[in-house]
Amino acid sequence: MMSNTNLQASNVFRTEEVRKLIGNLDTQIGSPGGEMDPMERSRLGDRFRVHISKLVDLLGKPNVSDFFPVLARFDLQGIAKEMRGVVVEVERIFDCFIDAKVKSMAAGGGMEGEERSKDFMGILLELKDKQLGEGSTFGLTQIKAILMDIVAGGSNTTATMVEWVMTELLHNPSIMQKVQQEVTNVVGANNVVEESHVSKLHYLEAVVKETFRLHPPLPLLVPRYPSESCTIGEHTIPKGSRVFLNMWSIHMDPHVWENPLIFRPERFLNDNSEKFDFIGNNVEYLPFGSGRRVCPGIPLAEKMVMYLLATLVHTYEWGLPEGQKIDLSEKFGIVMRKETPLIAVPYHK
Numbered sequence: 001m002m003s004n005t006n007l008q009a010s011n012v013f014r015t016e017e018v019r020k021l022i023g024n025l026d027t028q029i030g031s032p033g034g035e036m037d038p039m040e041r042s043r044l045g046d047r048f049r050v051h052i053s054k055l056v057d058l059l060g061k062p063n064v065s066d067f068f069p070v071l072a073r074f075d076l077q078g079i080a081k082e083m084r085g086v087v088v089e090v091e092r093i094f095d096c097f098i099d100a101k102v103k104s105m106a107a108g109g110g111m112e113g114e115e116r117s118k119d120f121m122g123i124l125l126e127l128k129d130k131q132l133g134e135g136s137t138f139g140l141t142q143i144k145a146i147l148m149d150i151v152a153g154g155s156n157t158t159a160t161m162v163e164w165v166m167t168e169l170l171h172n173p174s175i176m177q178k179v180q181q182e183v184t185n186v187v188g189a190n191n192v193v194e195e196s197h198v199s200k201l202h203y204l205e206a207v208v209k210e211t212f213r214l215h216p217p218l219p220l221l222v223p224r225y226p227s228e229s230c231t232i233g234e235h236t237i238p239k240g241s242r243v244f245l246n247m248w249s250i251h252m253d254p255h256v257w258e259n260p261l262i263f264r265p266e267r268f269l270n271d272n273s274e275k276f277d278f279i280g281n282n283v284e285y286l287p288f289g290s291g292r293r294v295c296p297g298i299p300l301a302e303k304m305v306m307y308l309l310a311t312l313v314h315t316y317e318w319g320l321p322e323g324q325k326i327d328l329s330e331k332f333g334i335v336m337r338k339e340t341p342l343i344a345v346p347y348h349k
């Protein structure tokens with residue numbers, strides 16, 4: 001699903017969404033936005049965002065049952081009950097999306113036929129229909145489970161990272177200017193950013209990498225359970241124990257990073273650009289994890305974050321609402337979000 005060919009084929013959806021966002025922002029020039037039209041709010045996508053955000057919050061909530069499994073059946077904090085409620089809502093929304101996709105595929109896939117059916121949902125429905133051999137149990141339940149993984153793993157993280165990068169850019173106006181200059185040089189002052197420009201935006205890439213270092217989106221990655229007992233340094237890790245890797249702390253290690261608390265994208269330029277990639281080759285920098293559980297969504301996440309940011313900084317000047325200051329505090333959770341959401345004001349250039 002994340003192959004170059006498939007991502008290329010789904011480019012049209014990303015472009016459509018980014019253009020829609022710009023259309024929306026054009027109506028909010030000079031205002032902090034945030035207030036959504038009630039009709040908009042009731043749309044499926046908005047409901048979906050609320051539920052996914054709640055689901056991610058619940059996943060990261062400290063649960064006494066994790067420490068005393070014998071208490072799990074009592075669900076003392078009501079987390080399991082609340083989670084079941086959210087999952088039912090999300091499943092209902094998936095059902096609507098699946099129905100709509102089945103109808104559109106039956107009708108020939110819409111405007112560009114083949115091309116338009118090449119989104120994730122289209123690929124999964126095709127797999128279901130292909131009957132993956134004797135005894136295959138790949139049905140709607142499995143499709144919904146995969147969608148849950150992909151959407152929960154992909155949407156909140158991507159949105160959170162765009163918000164963190166914009167926060168750092170507003171906090172560092174000279175870096176914002178350099179990014180804008182780079183995008184203008186590559187794209188042209190009067191042209192619109194296309195996804196194909198993204199690979200040429202090296203300074204923006206360094207800004208994104210530095211933001212991932214300072215604000216790793218999954219600060220503890222996903223937990224590991226060693227299948228055999230092992231010894232690391234002086235520590236024995238018993239088989240089956242739950243191991244968390246604290247990437248937040250590794251990304252701040254002064255033995256690895258000079259002045260680790262300073263936002264300095266230059267540390268990711270030139271030779272360091274390849275040394276610190278996203279695919280988990282360097283244990284000092286793992287914003288997407290590493291090994292068998294490395295994030296499978298890296299190619300899509302990289303495209304989306306870069307494309308969206310390049311478009312936002314190229315289309316508008318940005319400021320804060322009157323009298324407000326940037327708040328860089330983090331809110332701990334499975335995804336590390338901002339303590340207070342960023343409210344930024346777009347201005348015409």
Ligand code: HEM
Nearest residue numbers: 153154157158217218221222288289290293294295297301
């Ligand atoms: C900026 C965006 C994203 C960030 C920072 C991010 C980060 C991560 C990290 C750190 C992990 C855990 C890796 C590990 O523990 O080794 C992970 C897992 C995962 N990510 Fe992402 N991710 C992003 C976007 C996406 C997207 C767009 C998708 C799907 C389209 C996705 C799907 C997943 C899935 C399914 C897993 C679980 C993999 C497994 O447990 O085997 N992610 N992600």
